[in-house]
Amino acid sequence: MEDGGSGKVVVLVDMDCFYVQVEKRLHPELKDKPCAIVQYNKWQGGSIIAVDYEARKYGVKRSLKGKEAKEKCPGIHLVQVPEKRRKADLSNYRKASGEVMKVLSGFTSVIERASIDEAFLDLTEPVKDYINSNSFDSLEFHADLKSTHVAGCNDDDDTHKDDCDLRISRGDWFKSSCSSDERVLIVAAILVQRIRETILNEVGFTCSAGISHNKMLAKLAAGMHKPNQQTILPQSQVDVVFSTTLLKKVRHLGGKLGEQVQDKLKIECVGQLQEYSLKVLQEKFGLKTGSWLYELCRGICHEKISNRIITKSIGCGKNFPGPSKLKTAKAVKYWLEQLSRELVERLEEDMTENTRQAQSITVHFLPEGQASSVARTFALPSYNTSLIVNNSWNAINKGHKPVTNEESHLTWTTGILNIHLSAGKFVQCGKGHMKSLLQLMSSDQECSFVSASSSHSSIITGKEVTQMTLCKEEREDAVLTTTPTITEQDQSLETSSMNITKFFTPIKRKGSLETQLDRNAKRREVVLEEIKGTLESDDDTIIDNQFEAVLCSECGEEVLKFVLEEHMDYHFALSLDKDSQIN
Numbered sequence: 001m002e003d004g005g006s007g008k009v010v011v012l013v014d015m016d017c018f019y020v021q022v023e024k025r026l027h028p029e030l031k032d033k034p035c036a037i038v039q040y041n042k043w044q045g046g047s048i049i050a051v052d053y054e055a056r057k058y059g060v061k062r063s064l065k066g067k068e069a070k071e072k073c074p075g076i077h078l079v080q081v082p083e084k085r086r087k088a089d090l091s092n093y094r095k096a097s098g099e100v101m102k103v104l105s106g107f108t109s110v111i112e113r114a115s116i117d118e119a120f121l122d123l124t125e126p127v128k129d130y131i132n133s134n135s136f137d138s139l140e141f142h143a144d145l146k147s148t149h150v151a152g153c154n155d156d157d158d159t160h161k162d163d164c165d166l167r168i169s170r171g172d173w174f175k176s177s178c179s180s181d182e183r184v185l186i187v188a189a190i191l192v193q194r195i196r197e198t199i200l201n202e203v204g205f206t207c208s209a210g211i212s213h214n215k216m217l218a219k220l221a222a223g224m225h226k227p228n229q230q231t232i233l234p235q236s237q238v239d240v241v242f243s244t245t246l247l248k249k250v251r252h253l254g255g256k257l258g259e260q261v262q263d264k265l266k267i268e269c270v271g272q273l274q275e276y277s278l279k280v281l282q283e284k285f286g287l288k289t290g291s292w293l294y295e296l297c298r299g300i301c302h303e304k305i306s307n308r309i310i311t312k313s314i315g316c317g318k319n320f321p322g323p324s325k326l327k328t329a330k331a332v333k334y335w336l337e338q339l340s341r342e343l344v345e346r347l348e349e350d351m352t353e354n355t356r357q358a359q360s361i362t363v364h365f366l367p368e369g370q371a372s373s374v375a376r377t378f379a380l381p382s383y384n385t386s387l388i389v390n391n392s393w394n395a396i397n398k399g400h401k402p403v404t405n406e407e408s409h410l411t412w413t414t415g416i417l418n419i420h421l422s423a424g425k426f427v428q429c430g431k432g433h434m435k436s437l438l439q440l441m442s443s444d445q446e447c448s449f450v451s452a453s454s455s456h457s458s459i460i461t462g463k464e465v466t467q468m469t470l471c472k473e474e475r476e477d478a479v480l481t482t483t484p485t486i487t488e489q490d491q492s493l494e495t496s497s498m499n500i501t502k503f504f505t506p507i508k509r510k511g512s513l514e515t516q517l518d519r520n521a522k523r524r525e526v527v528l529e530e531i532k533g534t535l536e537s538d539d540d541t542i543i544d545n546q547f548e549a550v551l552c553s554e555c556g557e558e559v560l561k562f563v564l565e566e567h568m569d570y571h572f573a574l575s576l577d578k579d580s581q582i583n
């Protein structure tokens with residue numbers, strides 16, 4: 001069964017209470033003490049964003065206020081997120097995340113960094129190598145794999161099972177597991193145990209892991225036993241597991257789509273979806289979502305591991321809620337200055353580490369009273385704070401008309417609630433010969449691209465997002481594409497030489513860029529609603545909120561954050577195209 005039990009081995013590694021572990025490493029005196037991380041604000045001791053497992057025993061959880069946590073667990077140590085330039089400074093957590101990713105990359109070349117503390121690994125090849133060079137004895141493994149659970153099976157020493165419990169024990173599963181798909185998962189568990197031990201020894205953090213045949217099952221399994229444990233979810237146990245798994249626990253069903261499925265079908269668990277035919281699911285949820293649900297409830301998921309360990313974009317932002325909203329030019333410029341400095345600092349570090357340079361900046365801002373933020377993109381010829389401040393200011397000023405027009409006293413009747421700067425479109429380059437995108441666009445010279453930033457279509461419509469995620473074979477419909485020589489396997493770790501003009505050149509459609517933009521706009525309108533429902537994120541980590549819609553100030557359309565970078569590239573290419581015609 002393709003991607004169900006296909007011999008493919010997919011693992012999700014998820015760090016345990018990540019920020020707390022990072023702080024405890026920095027402050028060893030906190031070891032073994034209940035601890036939580038607070039994003040400080042004056043009200044009730046700030047909001048908790050991470051809690052260790054000791055404090056969880058007392059009922060402390062994320063979203064409580066520091067004061068409430070103290071009431072529940074008087075011995076708790078509350079550590080504040082460090083601050084720099086009057087905003088949260090996450091650099092320690094990012095560095096620690098980089099250390100973990102480095103360890104992981106020693107075990108396989110196919111890794112997708114899924115969030116600050118999670119990564120998907122494709123261990124298919126390492127498992128094959130292991131099987132080829134070692135004898136296989138599942139009983140021997142069984143004894144070794146003490147921190148390994150098998151989803152849907154009772155643990156060997158499970159004292160909670162009652163007489164009606166028909167599930168087999170973990171030990172019996174190991175004894176009877178003789179199919180090749182089950183064997184590869186057992187071998188994978190051995191490797192994952194080693195990976196986790198190496199992370200602990202080299203970086204000092206514990207983590208948990210899910211081991212299965214695809215991303216959806218691996219993610220689900222990883223959350224089943226934490227902290228410092230791992231869970232195998234074999235295809236043969238999917239029906240047992242799904243019979244009690246709530247819809248919202250499954251990747252992409254944690255949001256609106258999950259609610260819709262629950263409401264329309266009056267079901268609670270994923271397994272209940274199996275009662276509906278493909279036709280019925282397609283009638284109720286549309287062709288793609290229907291097929292996706294039909295496969296998902298049978299444990300099938302075609303989502304690729306995108307092979308990326310460095311981020312596609314680097315961003316920083318700040319919320320200005322309630323009375324702190326920004327209403328004057330002075331305030332906006334002050335914060336643009338702070339954000340730009342932080343961004344430049346991080347971009348410079350990134351340049352040293354990854355020898356790449358960002359070529360564009362997107363500024364997002366959320367005017368009060370608007371449901372979606374507004375976004376604009378501009379070129380970034382060099383890492384220059386003033387340039388970023390000025391261009392961002394122009395973008396905001398253009399998109400949010402002031403009450404008075406005297407530059408120094410600009411005020412708005414409605415304030416700005418959030419500003420976010422995001423640098424992207426990275427170009428791989430050796431130090432000393434960086435070229436700006438504009439220079440490259442106007443020359444025929446070849447340039448090297450980090451394929452992480454050029455891994456798929458330059459502009460991707462909502463429909464194409466579904467295609468990328470759910471239905472690979474239909475991706476042929478892409479409107480613009482990166483160089484056809486970049487294969488998915490090449491992405492991110494290798495570079496590819498290509499001409500920048502080709503990067504933005506439509507290969508499938510004829511007609512002007514404007515005509516294509518119109519066509520894309522129409523297509524997006526049709527599919528946006530469906531996509532928003534389909535790809536609702538169930539993950540609330542700070543960097544995973546990619547399924548929100550943002551208003552593009554260039555064409556006035558709503559675009560998912562997930563594809564914003566590509567969308568902005570398109571406008572950017574359009575403006576450069578116009579410029580080159582004028583010149």
Ligand code: DCP
Nearest residue numbers: 015016017018019020049050051117540541542
């Ligand atoms: N985080 C955050 N704000 C959120 C959620 C998470 O700042 N709303 C940060 C703090 C977490 C880190 O991201 O330590 C990773 O988030 P996880 O959801 O993976 O949670 P933890 O790693 O803290 O705990 P667990 O062991 O349950 O995975």
